Amino acid sequence: MKKALAIAMSTCLLATSMVGCGGNIKPAAADNAGATASETASETATASEAVDTSSVLTDNAEIRFCWWGGDDRHTATLEAIDLFQEKYPNIKVKAEYGGWDGHAEKITTQMTGGTAADVLQVNYDWLSRLSKDGTGFMNLESFSDLIKLDNFEEEDLAFGRRKGILNAIPVSTTGRSIYFNKTTYDQLGVTIPTTWEELIATGEAFSKTAGYYPFDLDTGNGFPAWYLCVVYMQQKTGKDFITEDGQIGFTQEEIQEALEFFKTLEDNKVIRTQEQRANEAGTTPLYQTPSWLDGKVAGVLEWSSSIGKYESALAEKGQELAIGNLLSIEGATNVGWFKKPSLMYAITPTTKAPAASALFLDFMLNDQDAAKILGTTRGIPSSKSASEALEGTDELKGAAYEGTKQINECGANVMSPYFENALMKEVYNEAIQSLSYGQGTTEEIAANMYSQLQDTLANVRQ
Amino acid sequence: MNKKVKFNKKNYVGLLYVTPWLIGFLVFTLYPILAALYLSFTDYSLMSAPNFVGLDNFIKLFSDKGFLKAFGITAKYVIWEVPLKLIFSLFVAFILNMNIKGINFFRTAYYIPSILGSNVAIAILWKFLFATDGLVNQVFGIVGMEPISWFGQATPALFTIVLLRVWEFGSTMVIFLSALKEVPAELYEAASVDGSTGIRNFFTITIPMITPIIFFNFIMQLVHAFQEFNGPYLITGGDPMKGTYLLPMLIYDNTFKYFNMGYASAMSWVLFLVVMIFTMMTFKSSKYWVYYSDNGGEE
Numbered sequence: 001m002k003k004a005l006a007i008a009m010s011t012c013l014l015a016t017s018m019v020g021c022g023g024n025i026k027p028a029a030a031d032n033a034g035a036t037a038s039e040t041a042s043e044t045a046t047a048s049e050a051v052d053t054s055s056v057l058t059d060n061a062e063i064r065f066c067w068w069g070g071d072d073r074h075t076a077t078l079e080a081i082d083l084f085q086e087k088y089p090n091i092k093v094k095a096e097y098g099g100w101d102g103h104a105e106k107i108t109t110q111m112t113g114g115t116a117a118d119v120l121q122v123n124y125d126w127l128s129r130l131s132k133d134g135t136g137f138m139n140l141e142s143f144s145d146l147i148k149l150d151n152f153e154e155e156d157l158a159f160g161r162r163k164g165i166l167n168a169i170p171v172s173t174t175g176r177s178i179y180f181n182k183t184t185y186d187q188l189g190v191t192i193p194t195t196w197e198e199l200i201a202t203g204e205a206f207s208k209t210a211g212y213y214p215f216d217l218d219t220g221n222g223f224p225a226w227y228l229c230v231v232y233m234q235q236k237t238g239k240d241f242i243t244e245d246g247q248i249g250f251t252q253e254e255i256q257e258a259l260e261f262f263k264t265l266e267d268n269k270v271i272r273t274q275e276q277r278a279n280e281a282g283t284t285p286l287y288q289t290p291s292w293l294d295g296k297v298a299g300v301l302e303w304s305s306s307i308g309k310y311e312s313a314l315a316e317k318g319q320e321l322a323i324g325n326l327l328s329i330e331g332a333t334n335v336g337w338f339k340k341p342s343l344m345y346a347i348t349p350t351t352k353a354p355a356a357s358a359l360f361l362d363f364m365l366n367d368q369d370a371a372k373i374l375g376t377t378r379g380i381p382s383s384k385s386a387s388e389a390l391e392g393t394d395e396l397k398g399a400a401y402e403g404t405k406q407i408n409e410c411g412a413n414v415m416s417p418y419f420e421n422a423l424m425k426e427v428y429n430e431a432i433q434s435l436s437y438g439q440g441t442t443e444e445i446a447a448n449m450y451s452q453l454q455d456t457l458a459n460v461r462q
Numbered sequence: 463m464n465k466k467v468k469f470n471k472k473n474y475v476g477l478l479y480v481t482p483w484l485i486g487f488l489v490f491t492l493y494p495i496l497a498a499l500y501l502s503f504t505d506y507s508l509m510s511a512p513n514f515v516g517l518d519n520f521i522k523l524f525s526d527k528g529f530l531k532a533f534g535i536t537a538k539y540v541i542w543e544v545p546l547k548l549i550f551s552l553f554v555a556f557i558l559n560m561n562i563k564g565i566n567f568f569r570t571a572y573y574i575p576s577i578l579g580s581n582v583a584i585a586i587l588w589k590f591l592f593a594t595d596g597l598v599n600q601v602f603g604i605v606g607m608e609p610i611s612w613f614g615q616a617t618p619a620l621f622t623i624v625l626l627r628v629w630e631f632g633s634t635m636v637i638f639l640s641a642l643k644e645v646p647a648e649l650y651e652a653a654s655v656d657g658s659t660g661i662r663n664f665f666t667i668t669i670p671m672i673t674p675i676i677f678f679n680f681i682m683q684l685v686h687a688f689q690e691f692n693g694p695y696l697i698t699g700g701d702p703m704k705g706t707y708l709l710p711m712l713i714y715d716n717t718f719k720y721f722n723m724g725y726a727s728a729m730s731w732v733l734f735l736v737v738m739i740f741t742m743m744t745f746k747s748s749k750y751w752v753y754y755s756d757n758g759g760e761e
Contacts, residue, residue, distance in 0.1 A: 104718070105718040108508055108718060108721070109508075111509075112508045112509065129509060129721060130509065132509065132510075136509070219701075220699070274614075274702065275611060275614035275615065275702065276594070276614065277614075278613045278614045278619075278698075278701055278702050279593070279594045279611050279612065279613050279614035280593055280594050280613075281589045281590070281593050281613075282588075282589040282592075282593075282613045282697050282698050282699070283589070283696070283697065283698060283699040283701075284586070284589055422715075422719040422720055423719075423720055430704075433701070433702065433703050434703070437702065437703055439703070
């Protein structure tokens with residue numbers, strides 16, 4: 001009898017401790033809510049043509065604004081919210097903010113459950129999954145009297161369209177550029193490379209000093225290793241890696257060549273092997289590792305919107321970060337480099353105060369006083385009126401500004417939303433790691449990668 | 463004897479006391495488990511309503527290389543972690559059971575790692591300990607050993623994750639300690655009269671007497687080990703070459719990164735069943751090796 005009881009108790013215990021796995025399933029609670037949310041979405045989207053905005057300045061409303069970011073962004077945003085509430089005392093804005101880790105998961109769960117905030121800061125690749133048919137967020141063009149869209153280039157707005165419906169507006173755009181630790185380059189007497197050949201040659205120059213590398217590429221969440229390969233191959237072939245209709249633009253042979261380019265960088269000691277990288281500090285981001293802080297790894301491929309932390313980390317150690325040229329193959333018909341929105345604002349379809357949300361969204365994007373408070377905490381603003389407000393201030397300088405300008409001026413390719421898809425990233429990183437760890441020939445890895453890319457894209461396009 | 467339980471006022475009061483737990487259990491444990499069971503037969507993707515797909519998810523699982531690999535690595539992790547942790551915590555408990563001056567201080571000190579848990583700060587500590595020129599490799603250098611590529615190679619990387627959990631031996635150790643204290647002293651006295659000491663006492667008296675606790679700790683550790691998530695998530699991110707990509711990480715990624723909620727639910731259930739089967743097997747085997755002084759309550 002005691003034993004039977006013991007078994008029963010242990011089963012309960014087992015079940016309770018399995019909650020770790022069961023916990024993942026929690027959003028299931030929102031099954032029906034999810035369905036209702038999307039129904040409401042389509043209703044609102046069609047009805048939104050006639051959103052009544054006349055009483056927005058008088059009606060009391062409470063909205064929630066949710067974003068992720070670092071401390072500088074939090075402080076500035078809270079201050080901007082205060083200003084908004086001062087200007088529009090009838091609208092109360094509740095702030096919901098935190099760091100990036102786990103944020104996407106949280107928002108997805110909230111969107112499914114219909115409990116997401118009214119105004120959301122969204123990431124580029126979220127649109128394709130949170131709003132497959134363009135009805136996942138409100139149509140921002142239906143608020144044309146509240147949101148001044150003429151502050152934006154149509155090219156930038158295009159990032160926020162799903163099936164032609166304006167779901168989100170980019171706050172700023174960004175792209176990856178190459179940045180170098182000028183101090184290290186100067187110390188070793190190596191000139192900062194301006195061509196691909198020179199970049200490859202820096203490997204040899206650096207290898208004379210043990211433990212020093214001119215550049216760095218990782219296979220983390222941001223897949224810079226494959227990113228650079230794609231830039232190079234797009235220039236070389238003139239083709240897009242992912243075409244406009246979401247197909248692979250490269251042939252298998254071209255994929256192989258891209259991988260060979262990576263191998264060349266590794267073999268020439270331009271970058272560390274993936275094993276050496278991982279070994280240094282596991283998943284720690286480069287700018288927090290001793291190699292970067294001590295200037296031993298002296299180059300990085302980074303988003304203009306994220307380069308600030310690399311710059312300040314070096315500045316603290318008395319070192320200088322300099323932006324490099326966008327390396328290019330002579331006579332290339334494809335620029336190769338990419339541009340994407342660094343983040344966007346959207347209004348959720350479940351909002352009870354669409355007009356107030358739209359008013360707030362416009363304030364955050366276009367209001368010049370707000371722009372001065374927000375500065376470049378979300379990148380260099382795409383909005384003309386906001387960037388005008390920043391002109392002549394201290395905000396428009398430094399690596400982040402230079403990077404954004406460089407990408408904007410080079411006529412960069414518009415990045416396909418599929419390029420950064422989580423499943424696609426898996427394929428890129430697996431291929432690069434297999435190559436770096438010598439798990440096969442470039443030909444085998446390319447063949448495998450090519451078929452996986454096709455399967456994954458077909459899956460993602462659905 | 464009247465088997466029918468009559469509900470009187472006292473029973474209701476009792477029920478009232480357990481209600482908070484009961485509600486928590488129903489809402490946060492039982493419901494998600496059952497919902498996952500339902501979802502495992504659907505193609506639910508979080509963003510659209512679930513469609514029933516029958517056994518498709520389960521069939522797909524057994525030909526999914528990623529799943530099979532993660533499963534294999536999880537098994538490897540469990541095989542390393544559970545015995546290592548049990549042996550280590552029993553060893554520490556054994557030492558802390560001795561009559562040493564200031565023993566209470568040591569007992570507290572050895573429990574500290576468990577309080578710290580596997581959080582972000584510990585993950586950072588771990589990354590620095592096992593870095594290329596981290597403390598561990600430096601110590602290796604002093605004793606003339608080659609440095610190990612801890613995070614760069616799959617097997618050592620998995621081992622660092624195992625070590626993290628083994629290091630948190632506190633709670634198993636405390637349970638062992640209480641069991642050791644329960645072993646009747648007269649058994650040792652009798653043994654010493656017969657000329658038995660030291661190691662022999664440990665294997666012929668101590669171990670058999672504490673088998674119920676070994677059994678309990680084994681089950682608890684087994685269940686936890688199969689669900690390990692924090693260590694690999696925070697320290698290695700599943701790398702290198704997916705060598706530390708344990709099943710719970712795969713389930714998490716499938717749910718929140720790839721939005722294959724239905725598929726992830728199927729994985730959760732397979733994991734649940736595997737843990738269940740191992741637990742049942744351990745229970746079944748227990749009558750051959752677990753000693754209950756009251757005969758297991760059986761007459």
